[in-house]
Structure formats: C-alpha cells, structure tokens
Amino acid sequence: MDFEYTPEEQSFREEVRTFLKDNLPAPKERGPQFLKDWLTKVREKRWVGFSWPVEVGGGGGGLIEQSILKEEMALAKAPPLGTDMMGLAWVGPGIIQYGTEEQKQRFIPYILDSEGTFCTGYSEPNYGSDLASIQTKAVLTGDHYVVNGQKTWTTLAPWADWIILLTRTDFDVAVKHEGITCLLVDMKSDGVDVRPIENMAGDKHFAEIFFTDVKVPVNQRLGEEGKGWAVTVSALANERSSIGEVTQMFGKLDTLKELVKHTRKAGKPAREDPLVRRKLARFEAQIAAMKYNGLRYLTKQLNDEPLSSETSVNKLHRASLEIEMDDFAMELNGQAGLELNGGAHAIEGGKWTKAALNWPNVVIGGGTPNIQRNIIAERILGLPKDGSD
Numbered sequence: 001m002d003f004e005y006t007p008e009e010q011s012f013r014e015e016v017r018t019f020l021k022d023n024l025p026a027p028k029e030r031g032p033q034f035l036k037d038w039l040t041k042v043r044e045k046r047w048v049g050f051s052w053p054v055e056v057g058g059g060g061g062g063l064i065e066q067s068i069l070k071e072e073m074a075l076a077k078a079p080p081l082g083t084d085m086m087g088l089a090w091v092g093p094g095i096i097q098y099g100t101e102e103q104k105q106r107f108i109p110y111i112l113d114s115e116g117t118f119c120t121g122y123s124e125p126n127y128g129s130d131l132a133s134i135q136t137k138a139v140l141t142g143d144h145y146v147v148n149g150q151k152t153w154t155t156l157a158p159w160a161d162w163i164i165l166l167t168r169t170d171f172d173v174a175v176k177h178e179g180i181t182c183l184l185v186d187m188k189s190d191g192v193d194v195r196p197i198e199n200m201a202g203d204k205h206f207a208e209i210f211f212t213d214v215k216v217p218v219n220q221r222l223g224e225e226g227k228g229w230a231v232t233v234s235a236l237a238n239e240r241s242s243i244g245e246v247t248q249m250f251g252k253l254d255t256l257k258e259l260v261k262h263t264r265k266a267g268k269p270a271r272e273d274p275l276v277r278r279k280l281a282r283f284e285a286q287i288a289a290m291k292y293n294g295l296r297y298l299t300k301q302l303n304d305e306p307l308s309s310e311t312s313v314n315k316l317h318r319a320s321l322e323i324e325m326d327d328f329a330m331e332l333n334g335q336a337g338l339e340l341n342g343g344a345h346a347i348e349g350g351k352w353t354k355a356a357l358n359w360p361n362v363v364i365g366g367g368t369p370n371i372q373r374n375i376i377a378e379r380i381l382g383l384p385k386d387g388s389d
C-alpha cells in the first residue's frame with residue numbers, strides 16, 4: 001500500500017485548510033446565521049456529496065480527496081457538510097445505485113441542499129438482528145402500496161421528513177431474504193403515527209412508528225419489488241462504514257486530550273500521570289489501527305469493488321473503543337461525572353456523561369457486536385455457521 005499523497009492531493013488538503021481558516025470561526029464567535037451560511041458555502045464548493053456523480057449534483061470527486069476532506073473537517077471540528085446525516089451516509093448512495101432517474105432528480109438535490117432529513121425504518125419489535133424476518137406488510141393496490149405494521153428504535157423519527165422503509169411484499173417465499181421491498185415514505189402521510197421513546201440520558205432521539213393503511217405511490221419504491229434485501233445490505237455496509245468513521249475518533253481523542261490538560265489527579269496535573277499517558281497512547285494506537293483498516297476499504301473501493309462485510313471490523317472496534325474513552329473521561333471527571341445537563345459542577349455541560357449514557361448509539365445502532373462478530377467469522381474468516389468444522 002502506498003501511503004504517500006500525490007502533489008494534487010496535497011494541494012487539495014491545502015485548499016481545505018485555507019477554506020477552514022477563512023470560513024470557520026471559533027465556536028464562541030458563531031452567530032445564529034453561521035450554520036446556514038456554512039451549508040451554503042460547502043455546497044457551493046461541491047463538497048457535499050463529494051464523491052457522488054456530477055450528473056446528480058454531487059462533486060464527482062475522488063475517494064482519496066474525500067477522505068482528506070473528512071479528515072481536515074474532523075480535525076478542525078467543523079460542523080457537518082449537510083444536515084441530513086442518514087441521507088448523505090446511506091439513503092443517497094442507495095438512491096444513486098438503485099433509484100430511478102425520477103427518484104434521483106427528486107431526492108438527491110433534496111439531500112444535498114439539506115432541505116429535510118431521512119430516518120431509517122428497518123428494525124421491528126421482534127426483528128432487529130434477524131432483520132430479514134420483518135413483517136411490516138406492503139400490498140400493491142393500483143398505483144400505490146398500502147403499508148401496515150410497526151417499526152421501532154427509529155433514530156431521528158421525531159423530526160424526520162422521510163423514511164427509508166423495509167417492508168414485506170411477499171410472505172410466501174422459500175428464503176426469508178426474498179419478498180422484501182424498500183419504500184421511500186413521506187413521514188407526513190396519513191396513517192403514520194410516531195411515538196418518541198426516551199433514552200436513559202433523557203433524550204427523545206428515537207421513536208416507534210405505527211403504519212396504518214399508509215398509501216405509498218409506487219414511484220417511491222427503491223429498487224425492484226421483492227429485491228429490497230440487496231438495497232438494505234448495501235445501505236447497511238455504508239451505515240457501518242460511516243459509523244466507523246475514523247476521523248470522528250481522532251476528533252474525540254483530541255477533545256479527550258483537552259480534558260486531560262485541564263484535569264488534576266491526586267493533586268498533580270493529570271497529564272503527568274503515567275497511567276493517563278499510557279491510556280491516551282493506547283487510544284491513539286487503536287485509532288491508527290482503525291485508520292489503516294479504513295484505508296484497506298478505500299483501496300477496495302478505488303478498485304471498484306463494493307464495500308460489504310469488512311466494514312463490520314471498524315464498526316465492532318469503534319463500539320468498544322468509544323465505551324473505553326467515555327469511561328476514561330468519566331474517571332477523570334470524578335464525582336462531577338455524575339452531573340448531567342449543566343448541573344452546578346458538570347464538566348463541559350455534562351457532555352462526557354451524556355456520551356457515556358448514550359453508548360447504545362454506537363454499540364447497538366447499526367447492528368450489535370455479536371452480529372458483527374458473526375459476519376466477520378462467517379464472511380471474512382470463512383468459519384462455519386454452526387461452530388462445527
């Protein structure tokens with residue numbers, strides 16, 4: 001593997017750094033208009049959907065430049081390049097790969113211009129890991145599907161405008177992965193009932209959703225009827241790869257180092273403590289390992305091979321690493337770590353406490369660690385499914 005950047009790639013890195021210097025004020029100096037202006041500027045640069053085809057409004061950029069862009073943005077702690085996180089990470093790529101021309105014209109600019117947000121309706125009360133067994137039913141009636149069923153744990157559902165929804169159109173199938181159909185559903189449709197769920201940090205970021213006779217026009221079906229599993233597998237690989245974004249972990253490590261700088265342990269600056277230093281060095285090494293693993297995916301993509309099972313490696317690794325980092329921050333915070341949301345002694349507004357309580361986001365969201373281990377064992381290492389040889 002060649003780790004050197006070409007002169008063109010290095011000059012792109014300089015361009016990003018200059019842009020950030022000129023357009024990213026310190027957090028305290030950002031006024032109410034800042035985010036709107038930021039989104040317009042990065043869109044004008046065609047940095048939103050950086051590697052998406054130019055024909056659909058993307059930047060048409062290369063994957064190496066995209067990784068440089070993400071790295072520089074994360075190091076500068078810049079806001080995201082768009083507000084539709086799921087749209088940019090996996091719904092948009094899914095539409096580019098499986099959508100009709102009409103769907104591309106309709107949804108891609110919508111995602112790129114941050115006009116609204118998508119959420120992801122896969123899991124059901126009895127089917128999370130065993131996703132292919134979903135029961136939400138869609139029946140084709142004339143020019144639309146009629147959907148009935150329930151989804152749960154749907155992140156962002158309380159605010160989302162659209163949902164990428166996994167339904168079953170055929171119950172009489174030899175293999176459960178068949179007969180699944182993916183629909184793009186307007187959350188304002190009649191019969192969609194969103195009931196927020198409060199998590200242990202007191203946030204209502206996700207919800208259960210009930211669908212009762214919801215009409216979905218047939219032109220909002222993504223991919224062929226009954227072939228929705230392929231759309232999902234590719235979206236999940238993208239989800240796992242974006243969850244595994246190493247650049248965010250470098251950003252998190254920087255913040256942790258800042259916390260160490262401002263903390264005292266046993267009467268001395270925490271940064272002088274050999275155990276603290278060893279922990280930070282270990283995190284750094286683990287993130288570097290994720291980075292080189294991520295570069296392997298990138299090489300695969302550069303060779304026009306689609307991402308699949310290998311993204312589970314970083315997803316699994318990130319889950320345990322985030323927990324370790326949050327626990328370490330809580331240890332440094334001492335008793336103040338018990339305070340949440342601006343309590344009198346809360347450190348940085350209780351942000352580390354909140355992160356520690358939000359561990360299910362990175363650990364369970366997008367598939368549990370055991371499921372990632374199964375994928376790695378069976379699909380990457382080629383081990384038998386039932387443990388026999």
Ligand SMILES: Cc1cc2nc3c(=O)[nH]c(=O)nc-3n(C[C@H](O)[C@H](O)[C@H](O)COP(=O)(O)OP(=O)(O)OC[C@H]3O[C@@H](n4cnc5c(N)ncnc54)[C@H](O)[C@@H]3O)c2cc1C
Pocket residue numbers: 119120121122123124125126127128129130152153154155156206360361362364365366367368369370371374
């Ligand atoms: C914070 C958060 C956000 C989420 N956001 C979304 C979202 O936006 N959209 C969405 O559709 N879903 C979302 N989910 C749901 C998530 O994808 C599921 O919770 C997850 O896939 C696990 O499914 P489950 O909850 O049904 O647990 P189960 O599948 O019942 O698993 C329970 C336990 O059994 C283990 N297990 C299950 N099957 C196996 C197996 N074959 N081998 C070994 N161990 C196994 C699991 O690892 C786990 O430990 C979210 C979940 C959380 C916690």
